[in-house]
Amino acid sequence: MDVRSQISMIFHLDKCIGCHTCSVACKNIWTDRKGAEYMWWNNVETKPGTGYPGKWEDQEIYKGGWVKDGEGIKLKGAGKKKGLLNIFHNPHLPVIDDYYEPFTYKYLNLIEAPAADDQPTARPVSLITGKPIDIKMGPNWDDDLSGTPDYARNDPNLKKLSKAEQEAMFQLERMAFYYLPRICNHCLNPACVASCPSGAIYKRGEDGVVLINQDKCRAWRMCVTACPYKKTYYNWNSGKSEKCILCYPRLETGQAPACMHSCVGRIRYLGNILYDADRIHEIASVPEDQLVDKQMELMLDPFDPKVIEAAKKNGVPDSTIRSAQRSPAYKFIKTWGLALPLHPEYRTLPSLFYVPPLLPVMASVSDTKNTEQQAKIGEVAKVWDDKWLYNTTTEELFGSIEDARMPMEYMASLFSAGNTEQIKDRLKKLMAVRIHRRWTTVGDISEEKAKGALKEAGLDGKMADEIYYLTSLAKFDDRFVIPAAHREQAIEMLEFTGDKKGSTGFGFKEGTAKRGL
C-alpha cells in the first residue's frame, strides 16, 4: 500500500448559476498574458453544448485520454511510438479556431476619436494579430443556448440518445440545460504526464497537483493531444505549454484557489484524499462499467488505523491526514456517494468530482389531443397542432427521477461512462435530502414518506442533515480544507535555517534618511 495525499475538488452542479466569475478570476490572475489570451484554465460550459474547445469530448477528433489495450491501457493519440512518429507533426492538435481567436475592442477610440459625422465605435481587434477582426467565436459562444443546432445538437454526449429524446430536449420552449464548470482534473493517472516526450510534466508528491515545468517544456504539444479534457494549452508566445496550477501558491499559504474562492454560488469544495498509488494502473485498466466504483475503492478511509499507519510510513504529515479526515471531498465522494467524476471512460482517474444536477422541474412528454383546447382559443391566436403535451404536472410535489428533464443516458454519458444506475443513485439521494428537509421545515410531506425516501436512497436523517449543511450552510473553512503545505520542511531540505537565525528580524531594508543636527 503506497498511501499518498491528493487534493480533490467537488463541483456541486445544482448550485452553479453560470456566472463565469470563476473563469474571470482565473483569467485575471494567470492567463492575462501575451500568448495566453485564448486560454481559459477555468471555463464554464452550457450542457448540452459543444464546449471549449469545440467538441472536446469527441476523442475520435482529438484522440485524448487512455484506451484499453489488452489487459492494460495505452494512450489513444500519444505515447512513445505514436509520439516519436508524430513528433514533428502532431496530427490531432486543436487549432486556434477550435478554441477561438481572442479579441478585445478599441475602447480608446470611443473617447479619442476626432469629431466626425458618425459616432465613434470600438472595433474588435484580434489579440493575436492586433488587426481588426470579425468575431466568429468566443470561449463561451453557446452560453445558455441549449437548443441550438450548432452547439447543443453537436454535443458528443447525445449520441446515445434516441432521436425523439434529442428532439424533446431541443424544443426551445422546453429548454433544459445546466452548467458545467471545468478546470484541470489533476488526475491520478494523467495522460498529459504520460505523453510528454521531454518529461516536463509532473505530479507533485505532496498534494498531487499536476504541473508543467516551463524550463523543461520543449513545445512538442503531445500533452495538448493527450489530455482528454483539453486542459493543457500551448502558449504561442513563450513556446511552452501551460495548464491550471490549482493556484498552488495560494494553496501553500492556506488559501483556496482563485476560482473556488470567488465562486458566487459556492458550488466548489476542496479537500485532500488519501489514495493507494499502487493500484492506479490496475484500476485504470478495469472494464468501463466498473471504472467509477473502482475509482472510489482507490480512495482510502482516512480514519482506518492501517491507512494512517501506512500514510505515516510514507511520509504523509499528520496535518495532512487530519485534514483528509475533515475533507469535504471525501464526504461527498465516499461517505455520501454523491459525486461522480467527469468522463471516467477516459481512464485518467480525475480528482475533480461533480455532484450531478437534479434539475428543479421534472416533466414528461405525453400524447394528447389539442382539439378541445384549440376550440377555446380565438381565431387570432396562434394555434399549435402538436399532438403531444409537455407535461410538468406530477402526482407528488417531487416527481420521480425517471421523469427528469435531462435524459439519464445523457447524464450517464458525462459522469458514469454510460451507467445510468449510478446517476439515478446520486439523484435519488439528492431528492431524498430535499424531501427530508421539506418534511423537517414545511411539514407538508408525511414523515413516513420522508423516511421512506431516505431509506430508498440509502441515507439516514443525520446524513441528510449533514449533506444539507455542507450544501447550503457551509462556511469557508468547511468548504475548503487545505492541508498545510509544510514549505518550511521543503526549505529545510535545501538549506540550514540556522544560518538565518539572528540575522533577520527588526531593522531596515534600506538606510534611513539622514537628519543633520
Added chain:
Amino acid sequence: MKIAFLKKRVILFSILTMTMLSWQTQAGPGENNFKTACSSCHTIGGGKLVGPDLAGVSERRSEEWLIKFIKSSQSLIKSGDAEAIAVFKKFFKIPMPDQPFSNSEIKDIISYIGGASTQTADAAAATTSDEAIVAAEPSAIDVALGADLFQGTVRLKNGGAACNSCHDVKNDAVIGGGILAKDLTSTFSNMGAAGITSIIGTPPFPVMEAAYKDKEITKDEVRVLAAFLQHAHSKKANQQSRDYGLVLIVAGIIGTIVLLGLYSFLWSGRKKEPVNQAIFARQKIVSTDE
C-alpha cells in the same frame, strides 16, 4: 694577397662587361612589353604555348589587323572577322585578354617580334608544338599534392587563394569548385604542361593577375598543379559527372510529390479542419478590413 686582389678585379670587370652587354641587347620598350604581357602565352619560334607561336607573324597578318586584335581580340571576333574567328577556334576558344597598349607601343612589340623571329627561326624548326603536350604521366605524389593545393587543403606557400575558389575540375579527388572561371578539367589537352605552367606562373588574365599579385605561386607549386591537371585530364572519363542539370530539379519535384503523397497517406486520419468549420462557413462574414 695580390692574387686575391687580381681575382677581385677580374670579377668586377666581367660583371661590368656582362651588364654592358645585356644593356646593349635590351633593344627597347617592345621587348619589355612582350616579356611582361605576351610571353606567358606566346613564344617567338618556341612553338605554341597557350596562343600561337608569333615567329613571323607580321608576314602572316597585316599590321593594322594585329593592332586591332591585340587591343581587343573579342571585339574583332564579334565583328565577324574570318581570320580572327579561325584563330580563336584553333586555340580552343581561350579569349586573349585586351591589352592596354597604344598603337606605337604595339608597333614596337611587332617590330621586336620581327627581329626576334629571324634570330630564332632555326631553333623553332627543331621543336614542334605537339611534342610539348605528350608528357610522361606525373608521379602520384605530385598529383596528390596538386589536388590538395587545388582545393586548398594545403595552402599555397605565398598565401594565394586556392584554385577551386574560382575553378572547377571534375575529379573525384577534389570537392566541387567555383564557377567564376573556366572549368579546368580538359585544359591540359589544350595547353599542355608548358602552357599551364606559363599561365599559372604569370597569369595573363586581369582578374587572376590581381588575385595573385604579391602572392606568387612558386615554381614547385606550379609544377604539381600542372601535374594534377594533367592527371585530371587523363582520368576524366572515369569520373562521375557532377553536373546534374535539369535532372536534379526534376528529381526534386518528383521527390517532393512522392513525399507529400506519403505524408498525406500516413496522416490521412489527421484533423483537417476546425470543428466549427460548418459554423464559420455559414457565417459568411464579409470582411470589413481596410
